[in-house]
Amino acid sequence: MALPELETPVARTSALRLTLTSPLYRGATIAVFLSALGFSAAAPQIALFLVNDLHASLTAAGLFYLTNLTAPVAGYLVGRRSDRTGRRLGLFRLCAVAGFVGWLAIAYSTQLWMPYVISAVIGAFGGAATSQLFAAVHDEQQANPNPGNDGVVAVVRMALTGGWVVGPVAGSFLAAQTSLRTMLVATAFCTLLQVVPLGTQRTPAAAPSSDGQPHTSPGVRAMLPLLAFTTLYVLVYAGEPIKYAYLPIYMNDQLHLAAGLSGAVIGIQPLVEIVLMPLAVLVARRTGMMWLMVLGAGFGVAANVCFAVTGTAAGLFAGQILMGGVWGVFAALGIIVAQRLLPTAVATASAIFLSCTALASAFGGAAGGIGAAVVGLPHVFLIPAAFGLLAVAGLTVMARSAGDRAVDS
Numbered sequence: 001m002a003l004p005e006l007e008t009p010v011a012r013t014s015a016l017r018l019t020l021t022s023p024l025y026r027g028a029t030i031a032v033f034l035s036a037l038g039f040s041a042a043a044p045q046i047a048l049f050l051v052n053d054l055h056a057s058l059t060a061a062g063l064f065y066l067t068n069l070t071a072p073v074a075g076y077l078v079g080r081r082s083d084r085t086g087r088r089l090g091l092f093r094l095c096a097v098a099g100f101v102g103w104l105a106i107a108y109s110t111q112l113w114m115p116y117v118i119s120a121v122i123g124a125f126g127g128a129a130t131s132q133l134f135a136a137v138h139d140e141q142q143a144n145p146n147p148g149n150d151g152v153v154a155v156v157r158m159a160l161t162g163g164w165v166v167g168p169v170a171g172s173f174l175a176a177q178t179s180l181r182t183m184l185v186a187t188a189f190c191t192l193l194q195v196v197p198l199g200t201q202r203t204p205a206a207a208p209s210s211d212g213q214p215h216t217s218p219g220v221r222a223m224l225p226l227l228a229f230t231t232l233y234v235l236v237y238a239g240e241p242i243k244y245a246y247l248p249i250y251m252n253d254q255l256h257l258a259a260g261l262s263g264a265v266i267g268i269q270p271l272v273e274i275v276l277m278p279l280a281v282l283v284a285r286r287t288g289m290m291w292l293m294v295l296g297a298g299f300g301v302a303a304n305v306c307f308a309v310t311g312t313a314a315g316l317f318a319g320q321i322l323m324g325g326v327w328g329v330f331a332a333l334g335i336i337v338a339q340r341l342l343p344t345a346v347a348t349a350s351a352i353f354l355s356c357t358a359l360a361s362a363f364g365g366a367a368g369g370i371g372a373a374v375v376g377l378p379h380v381f382l383i384p385a386a387f388g389l390l391a392v393a394g395l396t397v398m399a400r401s402a403g404d405r406a407v408d409s
Helices: 015-021 023-042 044-050 056-083 088-105 111-125 128-144 149-177 180-193 220-237 238-256 257-287 287-307 311-341 346-374 378-401 402-408
Strands: none
Touching: 015 023, 015 111, 015 149, 023 128, 023 149, 023 180, 023 402, 044 056, 044 111, 044 149, 056 111, 056 128, 056 311, 056 346, 088 111, 088 128, 088 180, 128 149, 128 311, 128 346, 149 180, 149 257, 149 311, 220 238, 220 257, 220 311, 220 346, 220 378, 238 257, 238 287, 238 311, 238 346, 238 378, 257 287, 257 311, 287 311, 287 378, 287 402
């Protein structure tokens, strides 16, 4: 379905200026940073908390991440409600409070089963807060068209990435200086504090349907392009859990790299990603978003081949730089493409797209575990390379279809 053409203003305002001058854009940027800061601080530490404080086995601790599989269901339910009512920020605040309650309850858990149930039920709805922010930003942009609007989304998305850069370091430091429970309490308050930058703001109501009737949930047929795109995104993202699980082991046990060098290899990707995100928006104006994503998925294939066959620090750096290119493209443009593939239900689109990373993590983790047992290190990285080739093929088909014109209009 093609998007309606928007009237283009004569004057162009930079994305950064638009973000800083708009209370909604500015507040959303700060909010997603706080959300990512809290979640990324806890994510690497939660298994250690389960083992050390609740005496879980290593296997049981690993299974905790499967609780994220409820996130797409919760995200869809929240998104559908949001599209029916248009109350993006009200649902955002409710989800943020749910996330706060969930993390606080996990921090004070006394039985092993408690974090699993809390994460699967309450935490799933807490994770839907960010998708409501992106839907609110979309509504504001529909009410105030500007050529720099795509850049605003990239700026907000950069803040999300920035939180993930700072969070793991901050979480490790806080846990070492205090305790794992204290660190989880801090995560809870970061989740709650994301409502502060937006205050009591409201966004313009979502645009009515073309026939003037109340919004209804889109049918399966209308959602097929979005579902196809998110499936391909899962194939691209599935390499991330494999990389983070096995690349440090490979560098330490087989390549015997110094700790500082290994840290530099891991740390270079988000730096490249942040630099490339605004550039991706500019390039996409010339090439088309979907075609640029084809290139990004190709970078992922090349990156995993570097991990699998080079066997040197230089090769791993090259792979991580290429991975920065992958996420510089997908992080900046993915949410925009998802919303444009389902323009009548942008909150649903945002929720499905952002929550599908949980599915990708579970899928990639399972594939990596089996692959490591069968082919070993470093050849396990050929598995995400194969997933990436499938994504390249699928995205190429989408780019050649009529849907590409809808995305890039």
